[in-house]
Amino acid sequence: MGIINQVKIGQAEAIALLVTVMSTKLFLTYPLIIVSHGGSAAWQIVIISGLVTLVFFWLILKYIERFPDRSFPETAEYISGPYFGGLLVMLLLLPWLFELTMTFRRFGEMIVIIALPETSIGLIMLIFFCGAGLAAYLGLSTIARACHLVFPFTLGAALLIVAFSYSNWDTDWLFPIFGNGPWITIKEGVIQSSAFYELSFIYALPLVFYAHQIKKIGYTSIIVTTVILTTMVLAYLLVFPAVVGEEPYLPLYNMARSVYLGRFIQRIEAIFLLFWVISGYLWVSVGVYGLCHILKDWLKLPDHRPLILPALIIIFALAFIPQSLPDAVLTVQEYFYEIGFIAIFGLPPLLLLLAVLLGKGGKNNVEK
Amino acid sequence: MQLKYWANKILGYNGPPASMDFELAETEEEQQSASQTGQEENVPASKSRQHKIRKPRKTGPAGDKGDAGGTGDAANQPGGTGAGDNPEQSKPGAAPQEIQVALETNRKIIARLFNLPINKDVIVREFTLSTEPPVPAFLVFIDGMADTKLINNSILQPLMLLTNLESGQGIRPDTCTNVLQRHLPSNQVEKLTLFKDVVTQVLSGATAIFFDGCSYAISAETKGFPFRGVDTARTEQVVQGPQEGFVENLRSNTALVRRIIHSEQLITEYLEVGARNNNNVAIMYLADLTNPALVQEVKRRIRGIKTDYLAESGVLEELIEDHPLSLMPQIIKTERPDRVSSMLLEGKVAIIVDNTPFVMLVPGLLFDFLHSSEDHYVRFSNGIWLRVIRLFAVFLTILLPAFYVAIATFHQEMIPTDLLLSIAAAREMVPFPTIVEILLMELSFELVREAGVRVPGIIGPTLGIVGTLILGQAAVAASIVSPILIIIVAVTGLSSYAIPNYAAAFGFRFMRFVFIFLAAALGFFGISSGLFIMLCLLLNMKSFGVPYLAPVSPKTASSHDLIIRFPAWQQENRPDYQQTLDTRRQPELSRGWVTRQSAKPRGNKANSEGD
Amino acid sequence: MLKNSRQRLTAALLILLVLLFAAGCGSNSEPDALSYVLLIGIDHGAQNLLRVSYLIAVPKVIAGGGQEGAGGGGGEGQRSANVITIEAPSIYASMNMVNSFVGRRISLMHAKGIIFSEAMAKDGSMGVIVPGLTQFRETRGTAFIAVARQKPEEILNKMTPFLETNPAKYIELLAGNQSFTGYIPGEKLQDFYNDLKIGGINPVALLFAVSNEKLPPHNGQSSYRSEGDYVAGEMVKKGGVSLEAMGAAVFRGGKMVGTLNGDETSIYSMFRGQYGRRIYTIKDPLKPGKLVIMDVSQTDKPRIKVKLTEEGPIIEARLSLEGNVLGVNSLIDYSLPRYRPVLEQAFEELIEQQARELVEKTQHEYRSDIFGFGNKALRLVLTQRDWEQLNWAALYEEAQVSVDVEYKIRRTGTQLRLMPIARSNSESIQ
Secondary structure, three states: OOOOOOOOEOHHHHHHHHHHHHHHHHHOOHHHHHHHHHHHHHHHHHHHHHHHHHHHHHHHHHHHHHOOOOOHHHHHHHHHHHHHHHHHHHHHHHHHHHHHHHHHHHHHHHHHHHOOOOOOHHHHHHHHHHHHHHHHHHOHHHHHHHHHHHHHHHHHHHHHHHHHHHHHOOHHHHOOOOOOOHHHHHHHHHHHHHHHHHHHHHHHOHHHEOHHHHHHHHHHHHHHHHHHHHHHHHHHHHHOOHHHHOOOOOHHHHHHHOOEOOOOOEOOHHHHHHHHHHHHHHHHHHHHHHHHHHHHHHHOOOOOHHHHHHHHHHHHHHHOOOOOHHHHHHHHHHHHHHHHHHHHHHHHHHHHHHHHHHOOOOHHHHHO | OHHHHHHHHHHOOOOOOHHHHOOOOOOHHHHHOOOOOOOOOOOOOOOOOOOOOOOOOOOOOHHHHHHHHHHHHHHHOOOOOOOOOOOOOOOOOOOOOEOOOOHHHHHHHHHHHOOOOOOOOEEEEEEEEOOOOOEEEEEEEEEOOEOHHHHHHHHHHHHHHHHHHOOOOOOOOOHHHHHHHHHOOOOOEEEEOEHHHHHHHHHOOOEEEEEOOOOOEEEEOOEOOOOOOOOEOOOOOOOOOOOEOOOOOHHHHHHHHHHHOOOOOEEEEEEEEOOOOOEEEEEEEEOOOOOHHHHHHHHHHHHOOOOOOOOOHHHHHHHHOOOOOOOOOOOEEEOOHHHHHHHHOOOOEEEEEOOOOOEEEEOOOHHHHHOOOHHHHOOHHHHHHHHHHHHHHHHHHHHHHHHHHHHHHOOHHHOOHHHHHHHHHHOOOOOOOHHHHHHHHHHHHHHHHHHHHHOOOOHHHHHHHHHHHHHHHHHHHOOOOOHHHHHHHHHHHHHHHHOOOHHHHHHHHHHHHHHHHHHHHHHHHHHHHHHHHHHHHHHHOEEOOEEOOOOOOOOOOOOOEOOOEOOHHHOOEOOHHHOOOOOEOOOOOOOHHHOOOOOOOOOOOOOOOOO | OHHHHHHHHHHHHHHHHHHHHHHHOOOOOOHHHEEEEEEEEEEEOOOOOEEEEEEEEOHHHHOOOOOOOOOOOOOOOOOOEEEEEEEEOOHHHHHHHHOOOOOOEEEOOOOOEEEEEHHHHHOOHHHHHHHHHHHOOOOOOOOEEEEEOOOHHHHHHHOOOOOOOOHHHHHHHHHHOHHHHOOOOOOEHHHHHHHHHOOOOOOEEEEEEEOOOOOOOOOOOOOOOOOOOOOOOOOOOOOOOOEEEEEEEEEEOOEEEEEEOHHHHHHHHHHHOOOOEEEEEEEOOOOEOEEEEEEEEEOOOOEEEEEEEOOEEEEEEEEEEEEEEEEEOOOOOOOOOOOHHHHHHHHHHHHHHHHHHHHHHHHHHHOOOOOOHHHHHHHHOOOHHHHHHHOHHHHHHHOEEEEEEEEEEEEOOOOOOOOOOOOOOOOOOO
């Protein structure tokens, strides 16, 4: 297709990008959701869901290897015809849009709670919208480089919270060891693998990566993310007992609030806001970019940029549908996290299955 | 595309820049391994480049004058500078373009070209060659631009007195050649056939000699205009290291660089910019080092400029830089020859504009602006400390006032209680909100700075100190600002002067105001939004095909000279992003004496497989 | 077109700026437009539900009386902090109500402590209010939480530190003294809340009281009484600040069920691993009637093991302490290997006995596991459901607790040896 030459991002940047977007949810409700499901065994849920995601990724990899040179909409339409293929693309896009909208909203709420309690959320989200839109406009290589550049700092800030809260640690909170019961832990571990759903970026936009690096990018980023998430959830559990840990909207914020390093250094949570906001921006810009890019591939447009503004306006409008913060959180928790992983991780295996059944792709594709 | 337009206008983002098609690209392999430092494979592109060494109308040694003159002309034709060169007096139809055989005609044309009876600077001296028979001749030069003693001794004297030793047979077609070869002891002479070349030469200080019966003129190099001698660098001072700086004279500047780099591969090319005033622009680079694509791009950009006059290198900078609307400079301007030479050895290209003591170096990347040549002259531990301090200064310059505003008005819980209460107490009598207070002080600081530059002579620095101290003290005493704010503003001001590059310091200082506003409106959220947008814009910038944050993002192989300056013997590679033809500065084992068996001679720096 | 759009752009920028400022101004406030509450006192109201007292800092006095007037150090007439008491249905409502007569907006972001009246603590209202306090954005989880034996507003009124001009510093330092006095628990608001919520432990709070500032007349009948054998309000002292922070209030669930004196609080801290160091004055084991003074600190975290048996849980606690002998009245050289174990053992027995008594008291009198033995018992169960079925609160009362104290004297002050008085008749030790 006569498209502006495809932007590619290198391995380190790709890993930084994926890890950033997958672990940004830490700053939002993720630890809360995990702890509310797993109790004192929440950290096991994270590990299990990481392992489950690795399995999913193995399937995704098989799919990508079969269709190395095609974008997702192309593959979907190639395998299952334009109509069913279109349906599949919608199946990818709608959860993406949904999560984007909700996260957008939750970031807005986060800023209202942490920093600007009396500012209208509309304004905050408008500014968010401008920043993220600009980044999406500048393109993926800029975003990926920003991720690569910012990642050490965000990670450092998160680890700093862990280190600072050391004096509040109590290993007792990790018991009972099986939390709400091993079965619940395993079940939730599988379900909560939808927390890794940003991994769908890999198969939705396979062409932005160098094909032979995808394997390493995927596995590394899943493992790194699992380690980060586990560390943070573990630290959170060490500071707050599971019963209390289920309560706050922003667990890491509460952790940062509880830091007391003497009379001079306390209540330093606002400093961490700097890093959280920047990773929020990165998350949203990656989401918007991905959304527009898939749409571009689907509609066979030459450039994604004209789609950004309309997409942002739609997201902006949708983000205000939930009436309140608990709505925005609980909706996500109930609908998205419960079924999201099927919709998102189910697509590549489905396509793979269809392709095998119909005998498309694979070797004959390569020969061609 | 409204977004693009707005982003363009508001944020200095210049769209996908016009130079998007030019990229000093890494190989695909290198891009893939964006973080792996092991890769030292370089673009082996066109090892067999042909560098046309072009000099404007100046012959080398007298032996090959004919050829040299020819190439000089040829070089100028494709440059496009010839068009419209003639002063408006020379109406194309009225006067012939080429030098005539008849001396009198030439004299008239010259008189017309230079507005002779009116223009008192141009001197026409008529004389006669003492040959047999005598040949009438005249010479043209501009009083003040040419060295009269030189003309007397090495042009008029030999031509008028010494030519009679030869027994000539009248005017022959080779009179000029003869004269040129045997009677003109001037070191740079050139044959000219066009009047516009004569004009250019004469205007730049040469003396043109016309002979009767000759269809060309001879220009002899007699530049003798006054210029400032080499002096200490004014804007980039160092404690340890060379002190001299560039001057206004182009030739002296190239000589200053050449004096440091003794390499036959150091090329100086001349280009001319400006329709009305042919500004000489020199490009210097090391032929065996600098990526030819970069040199081509520099030349392409300079040749593509259509303007009438370059006042200073800053004007040229604006004309050739990638993102003119950005707050950050993308071209290094320096007045230190040592810095230029070390940059040339990194694979950068120097652009020297005549009449400017500031040399430009491209590509200019963010970290180049935070480096000073002194970092390398002091011991390496001190060098690291200098850089860390400077990086810290950058953050303070951009963020300190904004942080103060954000914390004091949005996040009071962060301030230790004692401090908060004393801030609140200090503000007890202050009538303004914090933002007004800080803007007031910042603006007066800027005022003091600007006035300190403008105030003549010795009062300048005094004014700075007096202005800040007294103003601050009085403002506090009058309860217009709180004392803590004076500290903030003073520290910010100090930090901004710790940034070695003037343009970069200016950019950062301006950004500070943006961040103050953001902080005043939205607290830390505003600051982090600003940081994010700044980061994205910086990441998107390129300077002559190199990403602006190059060694950091995209990460390239380390040259061990970024924030931490490694000891000299560990800086083995040149910056990877420059895509130099020779990547190594020195072999792995650069200190041969540390091993016993270092008997065999080591390769010099040009030898890429040193070990 | 270009001119036109440039104007449009300028207009858009201006609108954006105005918008930013108009909207941003909601959340920001100048530091001198807020009044900073340093302490909150909460009591039952006489007419409304709550009587809330605020200790509000007066910045200009704290910063040294400003440039003019008041002379040196704060000025006599002006207090560096003022107390405001108001009755309101809730704490947050009371903040707004205070702002009907205080110009600057009340802010709790620098509240260093929260003091409840004993009545509120005892009837359980404190347990109801605390969760609401942690939910609020401004309050600090690191504020201390205390119970006052008198009216909280009286305590707040007595907060007139004589060393510090800034009461906040005084308050924070006072609560921080826990690390070297051991008389008060190191319980912060967030700890109190955590302990309130979970089943394995019950919260405690600091105990505050107004001191009576009377020195009884000498009658020649003074006798040894341990320095920790006081509860706030009982100490014999005069001068300084008429306040005492000593001992702890014990809670069962959200209700206060009793108090601990200073000694007991030290033991409590040892069990929780929060004990820093304190001075112990004990009777000389070899010469009753004489005293040994030691600086005792905790070396390791306490090792507490819980076992479940048919008869109930068995709790084994092991406390490791180390000490520094500061003074010996009896002139016995406890640096000698011969005598040192005697002193160590005597102290171990003393602490063990105090610990046993305290545990006994919490088991049967207070019926409240303040030591967090239940948290250790979490390790015995596998799942949350098992834990809920265990009903630790009931089990704790039947638990057999054995305390094992290990005490080592590490050094003897600045002296290596303590020589006898070199006089005739004085007993030669070597």
